[in-house]
Amino acid sequence: MVEAYLRQSPLSQLALPSRIAAEHGNTGVTMAERQFRRIVNLRGNPKSEEFTKAVKSVLGADPPLMPNSVNTGKDITLLWLGPDEWWIITDADTAPVADKLREALAGQHAVVTDVGEGYTCIAASGASAADTLAKGCTLDFHDSVFAPGSCAQSDMAKAVVVFHRLEADKPSFEIYVRSSFAEYLWRWIENAAEEYGVAVTQ
Amino acid sequence: MKSRYSIFSLMRNALSYHEKWPEAWRSPEPKPSYDVIIVGGGGHGLATAYYLAKLHGIHNVAVIERGWLGGGNTGRNTTIVRSNYLWDESAALYEHALKLWEGMSQELNYNVMFSQRGVMNLAHNQHDLRELSRRINANRLNGVDSEFLTPQQIKDLVPIIDLRGNGRYPVLGASMQRRGGTARHDAVAWGYARRADEQGVDIIQECPVHGFEIENGKVVGVQTAKGLIKAKKVGVVVAGHSSVMAEMAGIRLPLVSHPLQALVSEPVKPVIDTVVMSNAIHAYISQSDKGELVIGAGVDKYVGYGQRGSLPVTEETLAAVCELFPSLKRMRMMRQWGGIVDTCPDASPIISKTPVEGFFINCGWGTGGFKATPGSGWVFADTIANDRPHPLNEAFSLERFNSGYLVDEHGAAAVAH
Amino acid sequence: MPARFRLTQGGLIDRSKPVSFQFNGKVYLGFEGDTLASALIANGVHLVGRSFKYHRPRGIMSAGAEEANALIQVGEGARSDPNLRATQIELVDGLVASSQNCWPSVEFDVSIVNNFASRLLPSGFYYKTFMWPASFWMTYESAIRKAAGLGKAPEGPDPDSYDKTFAHCDVLVVGAGPSGLTAALSAGRAGARVILAEQDNALGGDLLSEADAEIQGQPALEWVEGARAELEGLENVRILTRTQCYGYFDHNFIGLMQNLTDHLPQNAKPASLPRHRLWKLRAKQVLLATGAIERPLVFSDNDRPGIMLASACRTYVNRYGVKPGKKAVIFTNNDGAYAAALDLHKAGIHVAAIVDLRSDPEGPMTEQAREAGLRILGNHAVIATAGDKRVKAVLVAPLSEDGEKVYGGGEKIDCDLVAVSGGWNPTVHLHSQSRGKIVFDDDYACFVPGTPAQESVTAGACSGNFGLGACLTQGHDAGIATAAKTGFKAKGRKRAPPKAEDRNFLPARWMWLVPGDKPLGHGGKHFVDVQNDVTAADLHLALREGYRSIEHVKRYTTTGMGTDQGKTSNVNAIGIVAGHFGCPIPNVGVTTFRPPYTPVTFGVFAGRDVGDLLDPVRKTPMHALHEHAGAAFEDVGQWKRPWYFPIAGEDMHQAVNREVKACRDSLGVMDASTLGKIDIQGKDAAEFLNRIYTNAWSQLKVGACRYGLMLGEDGMVMDDGVTSRLGENHFLMTTTTGNAAPVLGHLEEYLQTEWPELEVYLTSVTEQFATISLAGPNARNLLAELTDIDLSAEAFPFMTLREGTAAGIPARVFRISFTGDLSYEINVPASYGAALWQTVMTAGEKYGITPYGTEAMHVLRAEKGFIIVGQETDGSVTPFDLGMDWIVSKKKDFVGRRSLFRADMSKDDRKQLVGLLTDVPEQVLPEGAQLVEKVEDKPPMKMLGHVTSSYHSPNVGRSIAMALIKGGRARMGSKLYAPLADGKVVTCTVTGVVFYDKEGERTRG
Amino acid sequence: MLEINCPYCGPRFETEFSYGGEAHIERPKDSENLTDEQWGDYVFMNSNTKGVFLERWVHTSGCRRWFNVARDTVSYQILAVYETGAKPPKLDLRNDV
Secondary structure, eight states: OOOGGGOOOTTGGGOGGGGBOSOOTTOSEEEEEETTOEEEEEEOOTTOHHHHHHHHHHHSSOOOOSTTBEEEETTEEEEEEETTEEEEEESSOHHHHHHHHHHHHTTSSOEEEEOGGGEEEEEEESTTHHHHHHTTOOSOOOTTTSOTTEEEEEEETTEEEEEEEOSOSSOEEEEEEEHHHHHHHHHHHHHHHGGGOEEEOO | OOOOOSHHHHHHHHHTTTOOOOOSSOOOOOOSEEEEEEEOOSHHHHHHHHHHHHHHOOOOEEEEOSSSTTTTGGGTSOOEEOOOOSSHHHHHHHHHHHHHHHTHHHHHTSOOOOBOOOEEEEEOSHHHHHHHHHHHHHHHHTTOOOEEEOHHHHHHHOTTOOTTGGGTSOOOEEEEETTOEEOOHHHHHHHHHHHHHHTTOEEEOSOOEEEEEEETTEEEEEEETTEEEEEEEEEEOOTTOHHHHHHHTTOOBOOEEEEEEEEEEOOBSOOOOSEEEETTTTEEEEEOTTSOEEEEEEEOSSOOOSSOOOHHHHHHHHHHHHHHOGGGTTOEEEEEEEEEEEEOTTSOOEEEEOSSBTEEEEEOBTTOHHHHHHHHHHHHHHHHHHTSOOGGGGGGOTTHHHHOOOOOTTOOOSOOO | OOOTTBOSSOSSSEEEEEEEEEETTEEEEEEETOBHHHHHHHTTOOOOEEOTTTOOEEOOOOSSTTOOSOEEEESOGGGOEEEEETTTOBOOTTOEEEEOSOSBOSSSBGGGHHHHTGGGOOTTHHHHSSOSSGGGHHHHHHHHHHHSOSBOOOOSOOOOOEEEEEEEEEEEEEOOSHHHHHHHHHHHHTTOOEEEEOSSSSSOGGGGGOSSOEETTEEHHHHHHHHHHHHHHOTTEEEEOSEEEEEEETTTEEEEEEESSTTSOGGGSOTTSOSEEEEEEEEEEEEEOOOEEEOOOOOBTTTSTTEEEHHHHHHHHHTTOBOSOSEEEEEESBSTHHHHHHHHHHTTOEEEEEEEOSSSOOSHHHHHHHHTTOOEETTEEEEEEEOSSSOOEEEEEEBOTTSSOBOSSOEEEEOSEEEEEOOEEEOOHHHHHTTOOEEEETTTTEEEEOSOSSSEEEOGGGGTOOOHHHHHHHHHHHHHHHHHHTTOOOOSSOOOOOOBOOOOSOSBOOOSSOOOSSOTTSSSOBEEETTTTEEHHHHHHHHHTTOOSHHHHHHHHOTTOSTTTTTTTHHHHHHHHHHHHTOOHHHHOOOOOOSOSSOEEHHHHHTTOSGGGSSOOBOOTTHHHHHHTTOEEEEETTEEEEEEOOOTTOOHHHHHHHHHHHHHHSOEEEEOTTSEEEEEESTTHHHHHHHHBSSOOTTOOTTBEEEEEEEOTTSOEEEEEEEEEEETTEEEEEEOTTTHHHHHHHHHHIIIIIOTTSOOEEEEOTTTEEEEEEESTTHHHHHHHHBSSOOOTTTSOTTEEEEEEETTEEEEEEEOOSSSSSEEEEEEEGGGHHHHHHHHHHHHGGGTOEEOOHHHHHHHHHHTTOOOTTTTOOSSOOTTTTTOGGGSOSSSOOTTTGGGGSGGGSOTTSEEEEEEEESSTTOOOOTTOEEESSOOSSSOOOEEEEEEEEEEETTTTEEEEEEEEETGGGGTTOEEEEEOTTSOEEEEEEEOSOOSOTTOHHHHO | OOEEEETTTEEEEGGGOEEEEESSOOOOTTGGGOOHHHHHHHHHOBOOOSSEEEEEEEOTTTTOOEEEEEEETTTOOEEEEEETTSOOOOOOOOOOO
């Protein structure tokens, strides 16, 4: 039996834990990998009450209908990805959630797919986080445009990513990227943040 | 013939303070009718007119240009000349052009500065190498000079190249056509114009075309800013605007017009003597006699009739250039511009009769038009004069998009497995 | 001790901070705040370069971005920059600069002979000669190339780094002169997000060159200081100095280049700070306050060192506290230049005369000059200048009524400085780049912005508004207006714009070509473009020869095509052309303004996207293990795939042979994770596949797999792969590695745009799974040890899939094969890929488990005659050409079907896929070799097709190859020849494409 | 760098999108009965309009939805954005060449 501890995250080769500095004074950007996020991709027709009801019943939260918006339920975050597509993100095992959803949506034109294994999440926060991301992304990260608690799909450098700006006192972004691009993107962002001072955190 | 250009005529005219030089071409008012009207005063159109007169004895010809001679892609390209095309049909056409290039300055008595400094196509991975070998062998057996260069041979010819390509795009080899090179683009238009004019061709600039007169399926004239001009035959060769012109004659074409971008650096002393092309990373570079690095970039993906390129394309191209030539990072872009290229689904031109009798079209050269200039004019003139395609352009008919016999020069897409 | 030409006081330089620098090997001293130009002038150095063509001595003609003469090579080796404008190089300690385009030295340049031979070198001379003998052009050319070019390219890889960033704002203000500052202030106060970009290192624009300008009753620079302070206090305003707005693109997208470290001494540059930054800015509104550039006069020998723009003289005196000369002559056609005369006078420079083309000079400044007792020669012209490396004297003479000629031999006036003014040209470059029209203003004789084409406005001198007061007001109002357009109404009581005196440079007498004492071109050169050595006579020659369009004139004479792109020459050229035709200037038109406004570093466009960040390197979950195993990698798209796994001392050939044999004899293992995987669900999933693939899918059983071929609408093969039915309405499609994204795009396109009625959802799951492929007779034995799935041939037949566990990991196992051997593909959650790989390797030791790479895979599949899309196909190949008619359904429509039945598709001379066996079994045909039926003794030879794949196959015990051959299937058994580059000819025989296990027992067993 | 207003995600930069060429060209249902000319016209021919052009884009790096755009191919100005399958909005479709 292969033990769970043998799981490897896409950034495991960078040995980030060994680089976590106890003290990172006034660095403009701090970065971390948020490993093994469970992500369920949900497709369905939001105009169908049957669909939204079913989702709500399982997740305790509505699928967000506003573009680039985020809803949260108990231990669960829902990102709007498109007019008929959402991400359900949890830190717990998704299998139950996914199965419950499939059950609740049975017979509808709706689809539930596990995709978390294909991604990892890079967290970047700090006073210069937005300036750093702006170097590789065309989005306007200004508070008035990309407010805390919203999300967006876009390109970061040459990788397709999903941004989630957290509700936090200092600018904090989570960047979901396909595993195979993770090392490239991490190094790109770290390089871009260099002039502001960058440190690895928990 | 009018005064011949030579070092002696230069000295003679120096004595008269260069005040006695005659016009290189007249600027006449259009006659009421012509045997042939060529629409488009670029290199291809002027060459067509010249060969119609010179080789087919048709002197009652007008070239009608919307703006100024060579103002389209003739004056906007990166002046690369080569003939190392993959398919037999293309190789034959471009090789015919290359042979004409080799004698052009003398033929036109106008120095077009055709410089056979060699054209190199780089291979960056196994797939590139396989394609390269296929192409080199095909060229060779078609009688087109083409050879394989090892990385070391490349380095010897282009010392500033970085063969490692930082591991991402290593230079594994190249195909080399030594007879390929560059030329002075404006001079090609001016040289053909001067000679065509000498042959009696009327060159009419600043004369936009508004439409074509077609009577029961046959073209009889051209509506222009200077009024209706009658014509027995009309040849349209207006790179970029081919679809617009064809539509005026009720003909649909399989073209998409894209802005193609190019740029030059500030002039510096010679650092690169060969033309280096890398399709994988979209960069073509050579150095002009003036010392400018002339760099060809990619096309914008959307239909565009604006003669300007977008910033992302510049970024991609110059990143590639900095990758291949790390010492050029500090060089500076002095000027950038765009030309409108009309591209065919199979990346090959259309030189063809059309459903309209007496109406001929020459278009779809995509990014490859300049190098074909003399050959294109030569076969187009032959096709117009004889009302049938010359064997060299038979394969490039409009018909092929119905029958399916395309000449696909895209080459293979990236290898899959 | 201070330099000889440094004024004892004044200027914005920091006299407490001396700066030492080198020019042409000599060490000089300047001050912080100097430019290289001002420091050289302070040291009495005026000869700084040589012109492009005639190698004539060239000095400093301006004090800004328009400089066409003083182009300097700065730095050495890999950090050397050619063609920098001395007028914009901030003086930094340790700066090493040198003149360009001269040998052996700028003082004595042998190529000056070109100047004496200049009669033989008119515009376009090179089009008329160097043609005989034909073969000699390359020889002439190499000499021409050596002579041409200006500076030298850097030597060696650039050690510096570059940055680029996207940015967004409500209002971009370009230029921090008076109008730019009031604009930024009023827009900023309204609360709009403002970016103020200034090319200079300081705010103030022309005010920095003014001695006694006042705003709101206080010295102008004090007002500027206040403005700066207020702007910096506004958190919604960002000031970018040393930032050149170089390009105005579509949809209000702007390119700016910011210089971050060039002005710092090498040892003071922060390591983490990039050298330059490219700003890619989207602005809701653009406010152009780019000012104006003074225009030189075109007169005889107007190019000598010491001849400079009048405004530049003011800048050197007032901003840098240097004397551009000891004895000055002012040559002007307008009132504005008198300000320069007065400033020079005040600075203790003897103003020998003001030569004014105007018949009776008048105007506010003119009056002040009169009062100051300066000598004014009205209706006079400078008709010649003397002096080799520095102007020594000018010849002045009275003008005729019409200004066409001059009278008398003229009066000689000694001087070492000629301050020239021919009027002003608004800097309309960016407005024009934005596709805004420009129109000619007859009063000011210059081009001014017409109606904007995008969301932009112009203010100040840039809009043809030359008075200081007017500039302040216009900027102020424009700032309010643009902010309002972006939703920010000015708050509180309406503020009045700051007040200042209003005067411009009128009255003026416009004259594009100042007559000399000889006919044009008969001695004496009237330079229009000083960098490219283009004279008025050259322009006339071009017109005479029929190059009438201004674009022809430009291209034939190269006027305005230098590094300055004609900032000081274009309008004069147009004026001279109009004069020649006797037509109004608008009839001549203008040449297009193209980006960049000033040259931009290549490196900044690349930014950090160079080296290993140029392009993503995609890695599979097992990548590190492959590296550890010493794999050689192959690039497949952005992926790195193991190519082969050499063990000690093996070359590629040996390694591949070993891997290939292992897969047939015992057990091989490969990382197949890169294959594209698309999850297809919905009640119409099967129907969707029917329309996408050439073959039928409705009947496929749940738990079964099928090979599919996908075409483009043109009927050509686009991709292939195995698709499995996971449930009634659930399929998993695999694509080739390189086509994963394009295929998903293709599917979405048809689903959304052609067949929206189909209830299907597509999700890419390529990276959700790690895929390990076991191949070889022992595949089942090994897998049996690791899984709970019944692997018996009956329970788990070929082309089916089962779900269970592998090494305790939830797994989906496919019994499919690309090697033609007993084979299983195990899919597990990606994060377990590495663990499973290690487990498999350990458990497989007893079978001598052998990891194999893409090369071995190629050989194995070739032994079986399986195609690889992109190798056996090239976008011109149909399923029929591949002999795969069996997979093309006759019963249904599918993408590309109709194209297969076009006239030329059934021709029997189409290229068809066949096998080739060389007569000499050891001989391996090179891939890409072309094949002929008959070998001629020399080209051309009629080719039938080419070798697509070719390998040595240890399992077949000989070389094998596949090829696309015209009418190939009809040629079975016939001989073909491959004439190779080295002259050798390989003889081979046409066969079928399957070379090994033709019945396919091994796969099914 | 164009700014395209994705009907689903809002205004984004050109680089997030892929181009799909001319809009409103419907795939023939009965390709069986088409002549080679008719089929060739569908597959290859293109009006390649100079002026206002109705074209398809897909938000590749965003919601992956296809939609239509009315764009002037000379000024590059975008006049309208509308969903796939919807009728083009009323526009002055003269090709101001």
